[in-house]
Every structure is written in C-alpha cells, then in structure tokens.
Amino acid sequence: MTRFFDVAWAVAWRGIHNFVANPMFLLPAVIFPLFFFTAFAGGLSGIANIPGFDYAPGYTTFQFGFVIIQAAAFGGVFTGFSIAADFEYGFTRRLMLGAPNRFALIVGYAMVAMFRAVLVWTLLTIIALAVGVRFHGGVAEVVGLYTLAVLVNIAAVMFAAGVATRLRTMQAGPAMQMPVFLIIFLAPVYMPFDLLQGWIKEAARFNPLTLILELARDLLAGGPDYHWLGYVAVLGALAVFLGWAITGMRSAERAGS
Amino acid sequence: MSTAVATADLQPRVSEQIVQLARRSILRSLRQPATIIPAFVFPTIFLALNTGGLGQSTRIPGFPTDSYLAFYMSTPFIQGALFATINAGSDLGKDVKTKFLSRLALTPMPSWALLVGQLAGVLTLSLVSSVWFLTIGLIFGVRLESGIPGAFVLIGLATLIAFAVSSIGVMIGVKTGSGEAVQGMFPLFFVFIFLSSVSMPRPLIEQDWFRIVATWNPASYLIEAIRSLVITGWDGVALARGFIIAIVIAVLAVSGATKALRNRFTRT
Numbered sequence: 248m249t250r251f252f253d254v255a256w257a258v259a260w261r262g263i264h265n266f267v268a269n270p271m272f273l274l275p276a277v278i279f280p281l282f283f284f285t286a287f288a289g290g291l292s293g294i295a296n297i298p299g300f301d302y303a304p305g306y307t308t309f310q311f312g313f314v315i316i317q318a319a320a321f322g323g324v325f326t327g328f329s330i331a332a333d334f335e336y337g338f339t340r341r342l343m344l345g346a347p348n349r350f351a352l353i354v355g356y357a358m359v360a361m362f363r364a365v366l367v368w369t370l371l372t373i374i375a376l377a378v379g380v381r382f383h384g385g386v387a388e389v390v391g392l393y394t395l396a397v398l399v400n401i402a403a404v405m406f407a408a409g410v411a412t413r414l415r416t417m418q419a420g421p422a423m424q425m426p427v428f429l430i431i432f433l434a435p436v437y438m439p440f441d442l443l444q445g446w447i448k449e450a451a452r453f454n455p456l457t458l459i460l461e462l463a464r465d466l467l468a469g470g471p472d473y474h475w476l477g478y479v480a481v482l483g484a485l486a487v488f489l490g491w492a493i494t495g496m497r498s499a500e501r502a503g504s
Numbered sequence: 505m506s507t508a509v510a511t512a513d514l515q516p517r518v519s520e521q522i523v524q525l526a527r528r529s530i531l532r533s534l535r536q537p538a539t540i541i542p543a544f545v546f547p548t549i550f551l552a553l554n555t556g557g558l559g560q561s562t563r564i565p566g567f568p569t570d571s572y573l574a575f576y577m578s579t580p581f582i583q584g585a586l587f588a589t590i591n592a593g594s595d596l597g598k599d600v601k602t603k604f605l606s607r608l609a610l611t612p613m614p615s616w617a618l619l620v621g622q623l624a625g626v627l628t629l630s631l632v633s634s635v636w637f638l639t640i641g642l643i644f645g646v647r648l649e650s651g652i653p654g655a656f657v658l659i660g661l662a663t664l665i666a667f668a669v670s671s672i673g674v675m676i677g678v679k680t681g682s683g684e685a686v687q688g689m690f691p692l693f694f695v696f697i698f699l700s701s702v703s704m705p706r707p708l709i710e711q712d713w714f715r716i717v718a719t720w721n722p723a724s725y726l727i728e729a730i731r732s733l734v735i736t737g738w739d740g741v742a743l744a745r746g747f748i749i750a751i752v753i754a755v756l757a758v759s760g761a762t763k764a765l766r767n768r769f770t771r772t
Contacts, residue, residue, distance in 0.1 A: 286698040289714030293704050297563050432553040438560060447556030 251354075254346045258355025262329060263362050276325060280318040280367050281374060284310060287437070288378075294438055302439060304383055304468050311375045312464040313436055315392065316456075318367045319399040320427050326360035327407020327423045334415035334499070349496050353408050360404040361397065368396065384469030392466040398481040399459060403427060405488035412495030415502070434460050455480035521613050525621025532595060533625035543587035543633050547580035548640060554579075554703070564708055569735040574646045577637070578730035579702050581658075582723065584633040585666040586693050592626040593673025600681035605768060615765035619758065623670055630666030634659045641734075649737040657743075658733045664750045665726055669693070671757030678764040700724040722749045 266272045288310040295306040302309045330353075333339045343349055382389050407423040414422065434456040435443055443451055451457045462477025533540060555573045562570050569575050599605045599622075608618060638655060648654045699714070700723040709715040718724050729746020732739035 282695060282698070285714075289711040290698070290703050290709060290718070291558070291561075292710035292714070293564050293708040294558075294561060295710070296565065296708075297560055429549075429553075432557065435557075437557045442560045443557070444559055445556060447553070447559070450556075 251348050251351045254342075254348070254351035255354040255358065258342065258352050259358035259362070262326070262356060262359030265329070266359065266363060276322065276363055277367055277370060279321070280314050280371055283317065284314040284371060284375070287313070291437055297438065297442060299442055300438065302464065302468065304381065305379075307375070307378060308380045308383075308467050309439075309464060311371070311380045312392075312467050313460060314371060315368060315396050316399055316460055316463050317431055318371060319364050319396040320403045320431060322364035322367060323360045323400050323403025323405075324407045324423050324427050326356050326363065326404050327411045328417065328420055329359065330356050330408055330411035331415065331417050331419045331423075334411060335417050339499070340503075343500070349500055350493060353405070353412075353492050353496055356408060357401055357404045360400055364396065364400045368393065380467075382467060382469070384466055388466040388469055392463055395459065395463055395466070395477060395481060398478075398485055402481060402485040402488050405485065405492040409488060409491035409495040412492065412499040415499060430454060430456050436460075455484060518614065518617050521611075522617050522621045522624075525618060526624030529595070529622050529625035530628050531625075533591065533629050536591075540629060543584055543591070543629060544636055546587070547583040547633075547637065550583065551576060551580050551637070551640070558703060561704065566705075566708055568705055571646065571735075573641065573644055574735050575705075575731065576703070577641045577646055577734050578727045579697070580637040580640075581634055581662040581730055582665065582697060582702075582727055584630060584637065585662070585669045586697070588626040588630050588633075588666045589669045589673035589693065591629070591673075592623060592670040593675075593677035595625070596622055596674050596677035597681060600678065600768065605678075605765075609768070615762050616758070618765060619671070619674060619761050622674060623667060626670045627663060627667060630663050630670075631659065634662040646734060648734055650733040654733040654738070658730055661730060661733075661743075661746060661750065664747070664754065668750050668754035668757055671754060671761050675757055675761035675764050678761060678768050681768075696721060696723045697727075700727055702727055722753070725749050 266276070288307040291310075292306050294300060295302075300306075330339075333342070339352065342352055346352055382392075384391075406427070410419050410423045413419075433447065433450040434454050435451050440448070440451055440457060440461065458474050458477040458480045460477075461474040465473045551573075555576050558576070559572045561567060562572050562575070567575075596605075605618075638658065648658070650657065699717050700721045701709070701718050702723075706715055706718050706724065709718060725742075725745040726749060729742050729750075732742035732746075736742070
C-alpha cells in the first residue's frame with residue numbers, strides 16, 4: 248500500500264510541478280473559469296429580469312454555482328490531456344515499469360487534477376466574494392458545495408483517464424473535451440431549469456449534470472429545498488468512470504504502452 | 505531590346521501570380537478537413553446550445569425580437585471568421601517554417617499580392633460557411649427583415665470581416681513564423697467576442713462595467729451590423745459602424761501584414 252501511494256505521489260508531484268512551473272498550463276487553467284464567470288455573470292445579468300427567475304441570491308451567485316462545477320469538470324479533463332501526452336511520449340511506459348499497481352498512476356493524475364481545481368476554486372471564490380457573492384447557507388452547505396465539486400472533478404478525471412489510456416495519443420483531446428463540453432452546456436447553464444423551453448429542456452431533464460448544478464445552486468442559496476439527487480448522480484458517474492479508467496489502464500497494460 | 509522583351513515574357517503578371525497562390529491556398533484549405541470542419545461544426549453547436557439555453561431571454565422587457573435564434577444568428581459569422589483567422593495564420597506560419605516563403609522571396613512577387621493569394625482559401629471558406637449559417641437559420645425559421653438583398657449584404661459583410669480578422673492572423677503568422685503562436689491568440693479573440701453584445705443587447709446588460717466594455721469593444725459593432733440585417737431591416741447607423749470598423753481593421757491588418765511580409769522578405 249505504501250508503494251502504491253509512493254507511486255501516486257511521485258506522479259502527482261511531477262504533474263503539479265509541471266502545472267505550476269509552466270505558465271502555458273497554469274494561466275489558461277486559472278484564467279478561463281474566471282473569464283467565464285465574468286462574461287456570464289456580467290453579460291447575461293439581464294436574465295434576472297425574466298419573469299419567473301426566482302433565484303433569491305441573484306444572477307452572479309447563480310453563475311458562480313455553475314462556474315465552480317465547470318472548473319471541476321474541465322480541471323479533470325485537462326489533466327486527461329497530460330495523461331495522453333505522457334503515453335504519446337513514452338513516459339508512462341517507463342513509469343509502468345516501476346509501478347506494481349498501475350492504477351496508482353491514475354490516482355497520481357487525479358491528485359494533479361484536484362490540485363488544479365482547488366487552486367482555481369480558491370481564486371474564483373475570492374473574486375466571487377469580492378464582487379458580492381454570498382454563501383446563504385451555513386458551514387455544512389459550504390462543505391457540501393465543495394464536496395460536490397471534488398466528486399465532479401474526480402469523476403471527470405476518471406472519464407478523461409479512461410479515454411487517454413485507451414487512445415494513448417494527444418489527438419484524443421477532442422474525445423475527452425467534447426462530451427464534457429456538451430453535457431455541461433446541455434444543462435441549465437444560463438437560467439433555471441423551469442425557465443428552459445423546447446428541446447434543450449428535454450435534454451436537460453435527462454442530463455445528470457442538471458441535478459448536480461441545481462444542488463450546487465441550492466447549497467449556495469442555503470435551501471430551502473435541496474436536489475439531493477445531485478450527490479447520487481455524481482456518485483453514480485464516479486462509479487462508472489472509475490470502472491472505465493481501471494479497464495482503460497488494463498487495456499494500456501495489455502498494449503504494452 | 506530582344507533580351508528585355510524575352511525577360512518580360514518569362515515573368516508572369518501579378519494577377520497570374522495571385523491566381524496561382526490563391527489556387528494553392530484554396531486547395532490547401534480543402535485538403536485539410538481538420539481545419540474546415542471546426543469552422544462549420546463549432547459555431548453551429550454554439551448556435552444550437554445558446555439559442556436553446558438563452559431562448560427565454562426574449563421575455564426580458566425591451567428585448568428587440570421574439571426569436572433568440574434570429575438575435576444570435578450574427579454570432580456564427582463572427583466565430584467562422586475567427587476560425588478562418590486561425591487557419592490563415594497557421595498556414596502562413598507553416599510557410600515560414602517550411603521556407604516556402606523564403607523561396608517566394610526570390611521571385612519578383614510583391615508582398616501584397618502574396619497576402620491576397622494566401623487569403624483566398626480563407627475567403628472561400630468564409631463565403632461557404634456564411635451561406636451554411638444563413639441556410640441553417642432560414643431552415644429553423646429565421647426571416648431576414650432586410651430581405652434577399654440583405655442576405656447578400658450580410659454575406660458580403662461577413663466575408664469582409666473574415667478578410668479583416670484573417671489579415672491579423674496572417675500578420676501574427678508572418679511576424680512569429682509559428683502556427684502555434686497564432687493558435688495561442690485564439691483565446692484572446694474569444695475574449696473579444698464574449699465581452700461584447702453577443703448574447704444580450706447592450707442596453708439590457710445590467711452590469712455597468714460590462715456594458716462599458718461591450719460599448720468600447722469593436723466586436724459589438726460587427727455583431728450588431730450583421731444582427732441588424734436579420735432582426736431590424738436596413739439600419740444605416742448599425743451597418744455604417746459595422747462596415748467602417750471592418751474596413752479599418754482590414755486596412756490596419758493588411759498594412760501590418762504587408763510590412764511584416766516585407767521585413768521577412770528582406771531578412772530572407
């Protein structure tokens with residue numbers, strides 16, 4: 248077990264070092280979520296005037312809930328790019344020689360994704376508080392929100408790892424990014440579910456991310472109702488993608504990568 | 505005397521040079537589906553997702569139309585221009601790296617002619633994508649308030665915008681000699697689009713700072729000019745602003761790109 252975590256920590260340390268030391272990785276990861284928060288909360292603020300928009304904490308808080316979850320998901324996906332790059336350049340092949348349990352590599356990459364996400368969440372939260380976002384719930388709701396985000400982050404990195412370990416090339420980028428992008432934007436991103444209409448409402452109804460986003464916004468608003476099924480949705484996704492990542496790593500082992 | 509005539513006969517006219525380069529540029533664009541497909545697919549996906557997600561925005565008091573699709577229709581044209589920019593700059597960056605540009609420098613071809621030839625592929629792509637976006641809108645029920653003549657003006661303006669913005673890509677491509685540098689500019693252009701009146705009319709943007717940024721952002725006026733043809737009809741002010749800004753960007757970018765090409769040729 249000690250060996251398992253030694254390997255995971257070594258992979259994580261390298262990934263975190265690369266992430267922090269290279270502005271090409273660091274800046275987009277930090278700037279894009281901030282930019283989305285700014286652009287959506289600022290540019291679409293008029294949506295709060297639509298009859299039926301009844302999210303009490305206001306539109307900026309409404310968008311903050313979305314951006315926290317989005318940063319969690321994309322933090323996981325972008326770490327998948329690093330996994331694919333390490334496979335393509337043969338680095339993982341060498342790593343696998345020294346790792347008795349190869350899933351430790353995936354755990355290491357998940358730790359990188361978590362580090363990225365925590366960094367972005369910290370910055371986002373500081374800026375959000377500065378521009379007037381308030382947590383209307385108590386400590387339990389704050390812990391609940393960030394726990395939800397952590398679970399989304401791990402689910403996303405497991406999904407991306409499953410793709411990266413199967414395709415083992417950087418050209419797998421769109422295959423990791425596009426499904427996550429689509430599932431995010433087929434959820435109630437800009438306005439509450441009840442205000443959606445037409446085909447996108449039907450898509451959002453069957454999209455598990457809808458429950459997750461609604462729960463995040465409920466936790467920010469401090470209730471009174473909570474979409475607790477959001478936790479079930481994210482835990483379900485986590486279970487599925489964990490299996491996807493483990494079988495992906497086995498497929499990479501069989502291929503000798 | 506006869507030698508001079510013979511030499512002149514051997515030198516192709518500038519128009520012929522442009523045609524040859526344009527042919528190469530168009531073929532190169534057509535042979536790279538990986539660069540063509542995103543220019544059609546991504547703006548179409550954004551159009552579908554955003555018009556679905558923001559459809560109820562038309563219920564905001566004072567919203568200028570009851571169809572968000574009609575309102576948002578202008579955006580894919582600008583996004584298409586953005587993809588064209590990345591393609592144009594990346595292609596020229598590659599030409600610098602592979603020394604194709606250095607070999608061209610040995611010919612008597614003027615730099616502006618090279619620029620026009622290089623942009624032919626992009627303009628063709630922009631023209632086709634504009635027709636595609638317009639067709640998508642018409643299929644899903646958008647009616648142009650400016651009628652059929654408006655459709656031609658819209659496609660003309662979209663192509664002019666693509667030319668202007670692509671020239672910026674070319675300028676960066678020639679200056680840096682790197683396709684990656686042009687790709688790296690993509691987020692910046694993206695920021696320009698997002699911080700504009702792309703999703704909401706400027707008077708309805710509630711946050712003061714955002715409305716001020718959108719008002720100073722030239723992308724707002726390019727979008728509003730195209731939008732006016734769809735939802736308003738013939739709005740002289742919006743069209744004049746859009747055309748003037750597109751022309752100013754085109755003139756500045758073409759001069760910058762030509763100068764960069766001249767410098768590159770001199771160094772060669």
